[in-house]
Amino acid sequence: MEAKKCVLAVLALLVIVVEVNGGGDDQASSVKPLVKIVKGKKLCDKGWECKGLSAYCCNETISDYFQTYQFENLFSKRNTPVAHAVGFWDYNSFITAAALYQPHGFGTTGGKLMGQKEVAAFLGHVGSKTSCGYGVATGGPLAWGLCYNKEMSPSKLYCDDYYKYTYPCTPGVSYHGRGALPIYWNYNYGKTGEALKIDLLNHPEYIENNATLAFEAAIWRWMTPEKKNQPSAHDVFVGNWKPTKNDTLSKRVPGFGTTMNVLYGDQVCGKGDDESMNNIVSHYLYYLDLMGVGREEAGPHEVLSCAEQVSFNQAAPSSSSSSS
Incomplete structure (x- = not known):
């Protein structure tokens, strides 16, 4: 008894x-959507999964088609003993961050297939930028995304004095790379902090201490144009962006290749068969396969590559690593 x-x-x-x-x-699927009709439009809020009344939240959202086991498959080596951010990155942090941007179309634009492709594209950038994989690494070089959450041995403080009136450097603070799409330089921490309403200029370490914030900063960058009259990586990927005549002459076309142009400019684009460009593309294709979409959905080479594209933005000499 x-x-x-x-x-x-x-x-x-x-x-x-x-x-x-x-x-x-x-967790997400158990949330019953709140549905309202506003001015004849159906708006939904799925709480933890898609935060805020939006037509996009009425669609299939990321946790409907991208679940914990898939995240684990994509980043299968991130918690191995030799990784540098063991226990930091997790699925819940990604979905919690994504919930703030899904009402604006992140992973919810254009139906399930486009949503899956956008998540694979975004995470392809993240995986390549946080990888410690190499040619003969266990599981292959593409299995090591989210190995880092910060630059391990920064060679400088990444303080650009040109921005001393707008984004002044805090004495003794280093603005080296941190996050899912690593942030470098005082002005990038300043701009990101303003957008997220968090004091990253004085406390850049917040990014390496909070995985949700690190993903949030990366998704904000994906969703936000670098300059006025330029598209965001999201817009060029999902087809919201219509190329101008100048874009066409510059060989910029909607698709994955141009997301690299938006995020990194001439650091990886317009350089022919560039190794870092190919690495980002390889992560995207690998993730499409692991998500069950298949790399054949990625499109032709000219859509995948930015090898021949003229970059949107030329890197300034003092900030050549600002988006690396």
Whole structure:
């Protein structure tokens, strides 16, 4: 009898733990959408999964087609003993950050297939920029995304005095690379902090201490144009952007290749068969396969590559690593 009571007590405890943790993978799917009709338009809010009334939240959202096990497959080596950010990056942090941008179309534009492709594209950039994979690494060089959350041995403070009136450097603070799409330089921390309403200029370390914030900063960058009259990486990928005549002459076309142009400019684009460009493309294709979409959905070479594209922005001499 005592043994039976003990078993029942353990089962009850397990039920409580599951409820507190939101049921693991079912956390987002268990949220019943709030639906409102505003001016004849259907708007939805899915709480933890898609935060804020939006038509986009009525679509299939990221956790409907991209679940914990897929995240684990994409970043399978991130918690191995030799990785540099063990225990930092996780699925919940990504979805929590994405929930703020899904109402604006991140992963929710153009139906399920386009959503899957956009998540693979965004994470392809993230994986390539945070990888410690190399040619003979266990599992292959593409299995090591999210190995880092910061630059390990910065060679300088990345303080650009040109911005001393707008984004002045805090004495003794280093603005080296941190995050999912690593942020470099005082002015980039300043701009990102303004957008996220967090004091990153004085506290850039917040990015390496909080995985949700690190993903949020990266998705903000993906969704936000670098300059006026330029598209965001999101817009060029999902087809919201219509190239001008000058864009066409510059060989800039909607698709994955131009996301690299938006994010990195002439650091990787317009340089022919560039190794860093090919590495980003390889991560994207690898992730498409692992997500069950298949790399054949990525499109032709001219859409995937920016090898021949004229860059939107030329890197300034003092900030040649600002987007690396």
